[in-house]
Amino acid sequence: MLDLVWKDIIQGRRALAFYLAVGAAIALGLTFAMSDVGAVVALQMTLSVYGFAVKSTYDDDKHGALLFLKGLPLSDAAIVVSKFVSTFVVAVGFAVFSWGLCVVAEGFLGPSLRLGAAAGAPQGLSGLAWQILLSVAAFFGALLVVMAVYLAMFFCLGYARAAAYNRVVMLGLFAVIMAASAVFQRARVQPPEWAQALGRSWAAPLLAVCAGLAVYAAGCAASLWWVRRRDWS
Amino acid sequence: MAVTVAGTAATVATEAAAVKGARELAEAPALMLSAVGKRYPKFELKDVSFVLPRGYIMGFIGPNGAGKSTTIKIVMNMVRKSRGTVKVLGLDHVAFETEVKRHVGYLGEEPHFYEEVSPAWLGGFVGKYYPTWDAGFYRATLRRFGIEPSKPVKALSKGMKVKLGLALALSHKPELLILDEPTSGLDPVVRHDVLAELMSVIQDEKRSVFFSTHITQDVEKVADYVTFINEGRVVISDVKDDVLARWKKVSFPLPLPPYARGASDPARIELGLAEARERVERAMRGALGKAFASHKIDGLTFTGITRAFSGDVEREISQLAETRPRVIPVSLDEILVAIVRGSETC
Numbered sequence: 001m002l003d004l005v006w007k008d009i010i011q012g013r014r015a016l017a018f019y020l021a022v023g024a025a026i027a028l029g030l031t032f033a034m035s036d037v038g039a040v041v042a043l044q045m046t047l048s049v050y051g052f053a054v055k056s057t058y059d060d061d062k063h064g065a066l067l068f069l070k071g072l073p074l075s076d077a078a079i080v081v082s083k084f085v086s087t088f089v090v091a092v093g094f095a096v097f098s099w100g101l102c103v104v105a106e107g108f109l110g111p112s113l114r115l116g117a118a119a120g121a122p123q124g125l126s127g128l129a130w131q132i133l134l135s136v137a138a139f140f141g142a143l144l145v146v147m148a149v150y151l152a153m154f155f156c157l158g159y160a161r162a163a164a165y166n167r168v169v170m171l172g173l174f175a176v177i178m179a180a181s182a183v184f185q186r187a188r189v190q191p192p193e194w195a196q197a198l199g200r201s202w203a204a205p206l207l208a209v210c211a212g213l214a215v216y217a218a219g220c221a222a223s224l225w226w227v228r229r230r231d232w233s
Numbered sequence: 234m235a236v237t238v239a240g241t242a243a244t245v246a247t248e249a250a251a252v253k254g255a256r257e258l259a260e261a262p263a264l265m266l267s268a269v270g271k272r273y274p275k276f277e278l279k280d281v282s283f284v285l286p287r288g289y290i291m292g293f294i295g296p297n298g299a300g301k302s303t304t305i306k307i308v309m310n311m312v313r314k315s316r317g318t319v320k321v322l323g324l325d326h327v328a329f330e331t332e333v334k335r336h337v338g339y340l341g342e343e344p345h346f347y348e349e350v351s352p353a354w355l356g357g358f359v360g361k362y363y364p365t366w367d368a369g370f371y372r373a374t375l376r377r378f379g380i381e382p383s384k385p386v387k388a389l390s391k392g393m394k395v396k397l398g399l400a401l402a403l404s405h406k407p408e409l410l411i412l413d414e415p416t417s418g419l420d421p422v423v424r425h426d427v428l429a430e431l432m433s434v435i436q437d438e439k440r441s442v443f444f445s446t447h448i449t450q451d452v453e454k455v456a457d458y459v460t461f462i463n464e465g466r467v468v469i470s471d472v473k474d475d476v477l478a479r480w481k482k483v484s485f486p487l488p489l490p491p492y493a494r495g496a497s498d499p500a501r502i503e504l505g506l507a508e509a510r511e512r513v514e515r516a517m518r519g520a521l522g523k524a525f526a527s528h529k530i531d532g533l534t535f536t537g538i539t540r541a542f543s544g545d546v547e548r549e550i551s552q553l554a555e556t557r558p559r560v561i562p563v564s565l566d567e568i569l570v571a572i573v574r575g576s577e578t579c
Binding site: 011232 | 306310332
């Protein structure tokens with residue numbers, strides 16, 4: 001199965017390199033523009049992993065790769081799980097990269113060049129690194145949910161419908177988040193104390209990652225269940 | 234002591250059972266389908282049954298949409314069967330899927346590969362899944378087929394991709410080779426190469442080939458067994474030479490009644506002809522008709538293709554025709570047409 005994971009990553013190496021370069025450019029650009037790096041880089045991480053998954057499934061669909069693999073002595077589980085594992089590996093890689101990028105941009109470049117929001121941050125480097133880790137972890141949990149939904153749809157409905165439906169899901173999520181933030185800003189509502197405390201602690205990101213992992217595992221199991229019942233042609 | 238003896242006896246019995254099981258597997262047919270069915274909204278595969286013994290080539294013939302690819306995909310567990318049993322090399326094709334596929338070489342109707350990679354990379358990737366993979370044989374086969382190992386797969390022509398698929402399917406020395414329309418859409422030279430490769434595969438008597446096609450000439454050239462499928466149903470499955478011995482084209486002039494023979498009156502001739510035609514048609518609706526897959530009466534001549542030619546059938550036809558009929562061999566192509574036309578008539 002590791003061969004399949006490696007094959008997926010090798011196959012998407014050009015796209016991965018492109019997304020990493022874009023992430024680095026965004027982080028540097030925002031630092032020099034004296035803006036917050038974290039949220040945008042985390043968003044870029046989400047889109048990059050989504051882009052990788054879409055490219056990988058598009059290639060599989062275009063070349064009939066799943067049928068090719070089905071002709072080999074491979075179990076259905078190996079074919080399905082390998083796709084989930086390769087996307088997970090890429091997601092973890094991007095999360096680590098995004099975290100490192102934000103720490104470098106906000107912890108070193110910002111203060112040394114006296115740029116960005118972190119230039120005069122009272123917290124030390126370790127505090128900043130911890131704070132960024134919590135943000136990245138929260139985004140990572142959400143990313144796993146999006147990827148689980150997309151990959152499950154890919155195995156159940158095929159590439160074309162999965163890509164179309166997932167675009168709708170992502171746009172819907174974006175619209176809901178934007179609308180909620182607009183409503184809160186307009187109403188000048190302060191979140192309750194417990195919510196603010198939760199936001200500062202490690203519990204919320206940990207909860208997000210755990211929930212993401214649970215949904216990811218459920219998506220994988222659902223895909224396998226479906227694949228074992230459907231025809232591959 | 235008694236326990237040790239009992240334990241030894243049990244071990245010996247287990248080993249004997251294992252040896253017996255292994256021998257049975259080794260002697261089991263290469264491929265056996267029994268009452269296999271699959272239901273789609275607009276098509277149904279109905280009770281497909283046939284057996285391919287080890288060491289032989291079977292051609293699976295049928296028109297487009299007859300169910301050839303569906304049957305092959307069922308064998309490869311790409312399509313889930315609705316009912317029936319499939320045994321590949323003596324093993325259930327679903328319960329022992331990966332084990333079965335280690336001993337099977339498969340090439341689909343449309344060869345699917347990763348297009349961005351090279352044949353050399355593909356060989357390395359595929360080889361990891363087969364304990365019996367022979368990298369030297371794979372390289373030699375690519376060379377023999379004229380395939381550049383470092384060129385991306387997407388740069389290969391359709392014929393070259395089929396050859397690449399064949400090289401991949403052969404390089405782990407499969408006991409059974411399953412090919413879905415391998416020669417379809419290929420030029421005559423590549424077709425010849427592919428068929429020659431199939432012939433060389435069965436030089437090893439333990440290896441078998443099952444391939445589907447609608448090009449009956451390919452089957453005539455290389456197959457030992459032939460299975461015809463039409464509208465989801467197996468019509469014939471037998472040794473090719475036996476099929477060709479049973480299926481014959483029979484023709485005879487219509488036996489005019491005495492009053493019409495040598496008559497010059499057109500009305501009388503017409504009446505005699507109608508009577509002769511009616512007589513032959515009546516015979517065709519009876520027991521004799523069951524021996525024919527298709528027939529037609531064109532002017533003064535009856536022509537039919539019989540599926541069960543024998544001395545008795547020839548005698549019956551001679552009695553009907555009042556003369557010895559003309560019997561000529563038929564090709565698999567004509568048999569296929571007779572089967573399809575026959576079912577259309579029905």
